[in-house]
Amino acid sequence: xxxxxxxxxxxxxxxxxxxxxxxxxxxxxxxxxxxxxxxxxxxxxxxxxxxxxxxxxxxxxxxxxxxxxxxxxxxxxxxxxxxxxxxxxxxxxxxxxxxxxxxxxxxxxx
Numbered sequence: 001x002x003x004x005x006x007x008x009x010x011x012x013x014x015x016x017x018x019x020x021x022x023x024x025x026x027x028x029x030x031x032x033x034x035x036x037x038x039x040x041x042x043x044x045x046x047x048x049x050x051x052x053x054x055x056x057x058x059x060x061x062x063x064x065x066x067x068x069x070x071x072x073x074x075x076x077x078x079x080x081x082x083x084x085x086x087x088x089x090x091x092x093x094x095x096x097x098x099x100x101x102x103x104x105x106x107x108x109x110x
Contacts, residue, residue, distance in 0.1 A: 007050070008052070037049060081104060082102065083096060085107070087108050
């Protein structure tokens with residue numbers, strides 16, 4: 001994470017196994033390889049990580065409507081769209097992200 005950077009994580013789908021049975025060896029490998037962060041080391045450079053478990057919401061489906069209503073009541077402005085890149089040029093979009101110079105939303109157009 002770059003200084004002043006943010007990482008937002010939605011779930012951990014890469015750690016789930018396809019099929020009905022867990023692949024314990026793969027899961028152990030993914031667990032060992034996961035990034036570790038020291039919150040105290042992140043403070044001086046104003047870095048942050050936010051993580052969301054969306055499966056939790058499926059277990060609390062009654063909250064989804066309420067949360068959506070509360071979100072809509074905020075009347076937030078639409079996101080700032082700063083880049084639209086054709087899908088066939090996805091490598092260029094990735095390079096833009098990697099540069100750390102993007103602001104707003106970058107959309108891959110199909």
